[in-house]
Amino acid sequence: MTEKSVPKVFLGGDHAGLELRKALREVLVWMGREVEDLGTHETRSVDYPDFAIAVGERVGRGEGIGILVCGTGIGVDIVANKMPGVRAARCTEPYSARMSRAHNDANVLCLGARVTGIGLAEEILKAWLDTPFEGGRHRQRVEKIRALDEKRRG
Numbered sequence: 001m002t003e004k005s006v007p008k009v010f011l012g013g014d015h016a017g018l019e020l021r022k023a024l025r026e027v028l029v030w031m032g033r034e035v036e037d038l039g040t041h042e043t044r045s046v047d048y049p050d051f052a053i054a055v056g057e058r059v060g061r062g063e064g065i066g067i068l069v070c071g072t073g074i075g076v077d078i079v080a081n082k083m084p085g086v087r088a089a090r091c092t093e094p095y096s097a098r099m100s101r102a103h104n105d106a107n108v109l110c111l112g113a114r115v116t117g118i119g120l121a122e123e124i125l126k127a128w129l130d131t132p133f134e135g136g137r138h139r140q141r142v143e144k145i146r147a148l149d150e151k152r153r154g
Ligand code: RB5
Pocket: 014, 016, 017, 048, 070, 071, 072, 073, 074, 075, 076
């Protein structure tokens, strides 16, 4: 995945995030984005790490970017940030979403369905997708995160 190509979007999350994730999937499809939803597809209670890991693996391999939704956005964020190659950002407003792209080159956006309503979540999503990585002085910082990943990969 190069910085200029339009990356595929991997979606994932638990039962608490299901409705919001479905709504965001529709927005992404409407935008013409290539989307793969890795579940959960059920309303029964499931464990958010399973879905954050599934998305994190694909993103960590450089196959695309990710959107994770759970109740608060916290659980999926914690898990995703343990996956090598993933820079996940939990955002509750568009400013942080823009900065997470511009300064941190975040490749996973985490949202909390019990925190953020659909209208705001859509704005956050659009801000996140529309903002490129600024590079410059931020590149050396992201390189340090990458170096940490390499160490953890062993
Ligand atoms: C599920 O009840 C809830 O704990 C989960 O969606 C998430 O908010 C965890 O961080």
